[in-house]
Amino acid sequence: MFIKDIELTNFRNYDILKTDFNQNVNLILGNNAQGKTNLLEGIYLTSIGRSFRTNKDSDLVNFQKEMARIKVNAEKAYFDTSVEITIKKDSKKSIKKDGTTIKKTSELLENILIVIFSPEDLKIVKDEPEKRRKFIDRELCQIQPLYYDSLSNYKKTLAQRNTYLKEEAIDNSILDLWDVQLAQYGARIITIRDQFVRKISGYSGKIHSSITNEKESLFLEYNPNIDLKDDIEEQEGYFYDEIKKSFKNDLRQRTTTKGPHKDDISFYVNGINMRSFGSQGQQRTCALALKLAELNLIKEETEEDAILLLDDVMSELDIERQKYLIKTLKENQLFITTTDIDKNLMTSFPDAKLIYIHNGKITEN
Missing domain, CATH: 3.40.50.300 (P-loop containing nucleotide triphosphate hydrolases)
Known part of the structure; x- marks a missing residue:
């Protein structure tokens, strides 16, 4: 196109x-x-x-x-x-x-x-997790409307829950309404993100290997804040349980501490974590491979x-x-x-x- x-x-x-x-x-x-x-x-x-x-x-x-x-x-x-x-x-x-x-x-x-590649994207490997979450969200929102709706609803629910946690008196029955919604939308987000990272890791690994003349092997690992489960129903139930367990901590910090808004991705080249130990050249090669992998994934998903x-x-x-x-x-x-x-x-x-x-x-x- x-x-x-x-x-x-x-x-x-x-x-x-x-x-x-x-x-x-x-x-x-x-x-x-x-x-x-x-x-x-x-x-x-x-x-x-x-x-x-x-x-x-x-x-x-x-x-x-x-x-x-x-x-x-x-x-x-x-x-x-x-x-x-x-x-x-x-x-x-x-x-x-x-x-x-x-x-x-x-x-x-x-x-x-559309895929955008800017100097900021070259820092995606070493910068804060928010940059990597934005990368996932930006790509998935283009090709999966279900993900866009789930993410939009999750963010709205999260904002409402966080606002309520700052109130003087907390009614658990009211809080539970948001907990149920967070679990529902969050489970979808986690499941789709896991599938996405697996696919993009395969594409970017091949590209990275080609850029480095087969000398280096790139692997992406999804680091969800809520442990992955086998199916969406189990994921939703587990998510809900984790939110309940974190209630006292959430109340103390006045914010929601569990969920995909805390997710991250790790980049490994030849088994070495690039965020902690990669050179600037290696980090930039990872970013380039990632962007080119986006193009390949879009081609696969949409033709x-x-x-x-x-x-x-x-x-x-x-x-x-x-x-x-x-x-x-x-x-x-x-x-x-x-x-x-x-x-x-x-x-x-x-x-x-x-x-x-x-x-x-x-x-x-």
Whole structure:
């Protein structure tokens, strides 16, 4: 699949932008703080209805305006599709898919499939667990609407339970209502995450081995905060029991201490934990393998080639990793932001469309 064109109105630092794209490679050039990443953000927004940079939709609206609009047209294997998102500072955003307003964001999923790779992702191995949970959630929300609904409901329930735990007097019967819901949604999340990590570990292991000329073997391990069980019913019951056991600790800390909001992933290369003992080069190779594995998994799950957004990441990779990345991305539409016209990029992508951005405006050559 590929995105054919985009329209931005009052989005970030763009007043009005309209442009079409190359179905293979698009190089987005310009100095820092001109709007290159904002353009990628607008593209990404149409995949899951959320930004990869902020949780506040109001941040996306030009600070001098009250409303922003993003619209893309895309071509898929068997049909075309369009997504239009309108964001108002004082109300909920509205989303149209193929001209029809949708009621839930989950109806947008599995439509425009996008993987984002930024310098922040290069730190996914060594940074805090929250970054790794976001990686799992971002990918699974695209390809599994059931996961998106379960995660959304889990977060709402968790926030309500945590607020109630701060009350002076706790009614156990009221708390139990949230405990039941947390167990229900949390069990689904844990089960789906386990399946996902197993699959992504297989793909990333093969890619990592290829990048390192068979010298290193990568394995991903899911570290759930609640022990894994054999089936969803058993998982739900066990989760509920664990929440009850942690009640005194939760009450003392005034927050929920058990659940998938505490999960993590471990990266092992040749049996060595990369977070604690991996070099920066090894950690970056793990991150690259992980991102390329995302593309493979999406292809397996949807039979579509996902779009890859490379946000100022090429300069962070050494020449060998750059070459591997370029060599393997023959079927995917690419959007690459960079501050300079890199000779290696120009040689590798002679037919790329060049989009120059300055202060929220573009010129094309």
